[in-house]
Amino acid sequence: MNPNVTVINPTITEDKESKIRVAAYCRVSTNSEDQQNSLITQMRYYENFLSDSETERLVSVYADEGITGTQMDKREEFQRMLKDCRRGKIDRIIVKSISRFARNTKDCLSVLRELKELGISVMFEKENIDTANITDEIMVTVMGGLAQEESASISNNVRWGIRSKMKNGTVKFHSAPLGYDLYEGNLIINKREAEIVKSIYKMFLSGMGYDSICRELNESKVIKNDKGTKWLSASVRYILTNEKYIGDSLWQKNYNTSMPYRKVRNKGELEKYYINNTHEAIITREEFEKVQELIEQRKHPNMNLINNYPLSKKIYCGKCGSLFKRRFKNEKSYWICREHYYNAENCRTKPILEQVFYTAFMTMYNKLKANYSVIFTPMLTQLQELKNKKYGSNKQYIEINKEIAQLKEQTHVLARLKTKGFLDVSKYIEQVTEINAKIEKLNRELRKIVRCDDEDEMIEQIKEIASIIENGTDLMTEFDDVMFESLIEKIIVKNQTEFEFNLIGGLKFTENSIDNCT
Template identity: 30%
Template structure:
């Protein structure tokens, strides 16, 4: 059998008996002779550690395996080849792939016998354990890094660059992000059209590739643009958490959450409906049969001029199960504003604002207390980590304490989310009341797409009927309006 000898010494082992290059070489040559094996090549790593596989002669040996120069690799002791079970298993897989045996002259590591192969099976189990243990430690480290506000992912999002472990704003890319948000908020374009606009302007994503619908959505829904980092958003979702005030915001929270409402409202509508000139598409219900009201556009010429009108009709009319006449959008707009003006919004807004302010103040105090508790929790985690690194507590103790802290954090973050959600909902309700208060005055100043965007954001359902055949606004009756 043709044999390759592998010899290694680290600097501190040079003078030790039995570990010197000469001592290993003599013993391995004698062993090979006793087995009637032919030594065809010797690889010597002088003064190199076995902590990893990044060694000059080891690399050459693994490359030579491809050429079939030898049939077996012989070492004096396993630790000459590697001190890592995982690296050993990797090399043994390579050996097996090219039908090369492995033998330690002084130990039972030996793939030339059945007993040796059994032992290697145990090594494989240890390698799997080491991989899983390493994975746990890496995840724990990355989670801790993220909780400290550090960027634990390789590629930063568009609009930011890495500055060590943290993110800093890339001003040029930040302008692209702002343009994406502002364009979407016009209500005129969907994500696919915005992606095409970005590509036409020569913009590229952070990865240097063209924009797509998915990358536009990622930008529009990523809280990093209001300063909040998400972690475990796509994988390990059961361990998902957010860290606020990680970076300076590119987008205001008001603009960001307005975009989220638009995305939510558009998700249940056909993309063409979202940007059509029909203001009330998707919210109208027929009083007579409860059916959905669809939209249509009619055109006619008069005196060489083209006139366009928009109407709504009950979907069940085409099946012969409803006799509701079509309703002109211009009449519906007038009756919508009349319905709004009937409400005593002034007193309603004043009462709501007073109660909302008090509730918001109480919630903010609770939020500050919870954030302080979260800071203390992170300090305790750091202490447990420090104690573990210095062998003051065991692995089991660390797991137990981390589990306890994770449970506390989970409850605190759930309470925090509920408080923030309540504040957001109350603010949204107050904003809605104020919008409705001034709506009649400002409606005529809005463009069609702005009116449509308002309806999409605040109106859930409008039940409407046409009681007369007359061509007047009074023939249209709005029975009820439900808001989101």
């Protein structure tokens, strides 16, 4: 008996599907017009390069511009390309050079290993390296090192250019403090915000401290920013010490370290450049100078006015809950529980020397400074993960994020159309501006969803604490009242030698002191 054989014809042709799906990655380091032109040139090059290929077809051109190339998590297009790789949309990546792909050896190898596991090869044109033909990672390591050196060289050139502009007074602003709007690199007064700045100066000159001003602003529901975060002592202090408000500019307060790049406060390592009258002032020079004098006075307890000491209304008794008050005896300053002061039988907490609190605070600060990365980095990561899990089930939150992603994809499509010459520049700008306005509106809706939650406010406050400590002195050897007011909400006296420091954002740290003589 002859078997019956039925032939089932293929429903998918091999034509297009047999071609290798290629992605091209481009990047420029800044968002200047010249660099944008360079980016468009790169995009056109790759589109033309594969247009006539019989074995390869271009899936997409991924292009980052105007952002740092040293941190891959900040390159949106790069991350989008990696996601498409993981989704099986790409077989091969072409990039001009290793320095365009990754700027340190660790990142370069990490990504290449992942891509290799996914079966995706990478071709570096400048170095003529194809990972499909490489079995030994030593070559990539060497090239990654060269790329890191190249990146450092480029960064140094960029820094030199910026510092030259600082020196001759031609550098443009890249951000605006409260009270100003940024327009084409210039600071323009924002009338509503300028009134807030003026009121803060008036309150401080009237005798109010950082904490009192914060309470007044928060109770009056004065809007700090579009995130809806509360006013903190550090924010008030920043406004009261910022020369921008008298129309001047001090450049290079901070600087970036060599790789790994990290922004740190300039404590004299590099020159600073002070330029007068760079923009319109909000505060008079006379007011500003008075405020600086008053800040300096408050750094020295003996020069302070009554009830204007750093520890005022900060210390609470852990046994009876009463506030501590300041007393001066035998040429020494003490803090004593009010309940104990009026009736020692009601509370057994004895007076504590003022210096003991100062010493305990300095010890706590130095511990936090020394263990900064161990404490704050994982803490913020965990809080962010908890927040993401929480909103992962919020349908409105998810839908808004999807809509934002779709709008961003539209901007990518418009960029490709412009590059191919199908869309003129004016129309491109018009449509992208409209899309960006929609994205900003959706972001505001997201912030409204998040704003009402304590977690978001806590994250913002802890970020501010982390920033204060990161930029603070490496070793505190003398009590710093500004740092104290920026960090400490209150102190709970557990006993004569054990204090619980309550930081803004809900953090609590216990510190012991043996230096307590009454």
